[in-house]
Amino acid sequence: MKRNQHTITGIICFVMMTTFFSQVHAQKQNAFILVHENDIAKNEPAPHNGNGMTTVYNFFSDDSSSNLVFRKRVLHPGSEIGYHLQSKEEIYYILSGQGELKVNDTTYAVKAGDAILTHPGNSHGLKQKGKDDLVVLIDYTKH
Numbered sequence: 001m002k003r004n005q006h007t008i009t010g011i012i013c014f015v016m017m018t019t020f021f022s023q024v025h026a027q028k029q030n031a032f033i034l035v036h037e038n039d040i041a042k043n044e045p046a047p048h049n050g051n052g053m054t055t056v057y058n059f060f061s062d063d064s065s066s067n068l069v070f071r072k073r074v075l076h077p078g079s080e081i082g083y084h085l086q087s088k089e090e091i092y093y094i095l096s097g098q099g100e101l102k103v104n105d106t107t108y109a110v111k112a113g114d115a116i117l118t119h120p121g122n123s124h125g126l127k128q129k130g131k132d133d134l135v136v137l138i139d140y141t142k143h
Contacts, residue, residue, distance in 0.1 A: 035059050037072065050125065052079025071138040075099070075128035083125030090140040092116040092126065097134035100127040 037057045046054050057072040075081070075097070083102055092101075094114045101108045101116060103124045110116070110126070118124050128134035 033060055033063055046075070046079045046081060047073075048082030048084040048125065050080040050082035052076060052128075054079050067141050067143055069138070069140050069142055073136050073138060075126070075134040075136065077128060077131060077133070080127035081125055083123055085123050086118045086120055088120050088140055090118045090138065092118075093137040093139075095135040095137060097128065097132045098130045099134040099136075100129050101125075102127075 037059075040057050040059065040061075042056050042058075043053055044056055046052050053076055055074040055076070059070045059072070060066055060068070072095075073081070092115070094110050094112050094116075096112045099110045101110045101124065103116075103118065104122055109129075116124075126134070126136065
């Protein structure tokens with residue numbers, strides 16, 4: 001009789017633990033991260049050997065479980081993302097301001113509302129133009 005009680009107790013514990021861990025796993029899968037840009041703003045030199053200073057907002061950079069990079073970069077007057085070879089797909093979305101996009105040695109004017117998808121193996125850079133900041137959302141995968 002005691003053996004049956006131990007077996008039943010063990011089964012009940014196993015079911016309860018399995019239920020608990022599956023709920024925790026389900027919560028992790030449905031979890032989200034909320035980030036306020038004022039909490040993550042950093043002033044730093046322009047990337048890819050570009051000129052000037054920028055303000056960058058690296059959203060979700062502490063989440064090692066995600067393969068996405070989502071960033072807002074503010075190119076202040078005179079700054080630029082240096083011309084560089086792209087190794088993976090990357091999207092720029094211009095939120096505000098005006099700029100000059102150079103892709104494979106051809107230059108294009110860009111402004112708020114423009115979206116740019118650069119494929120691997122192509123070179124590109126982005127310069128701020130005019131008196132207002134050029135604000136860009138940037139998205140690509142880490143790997």
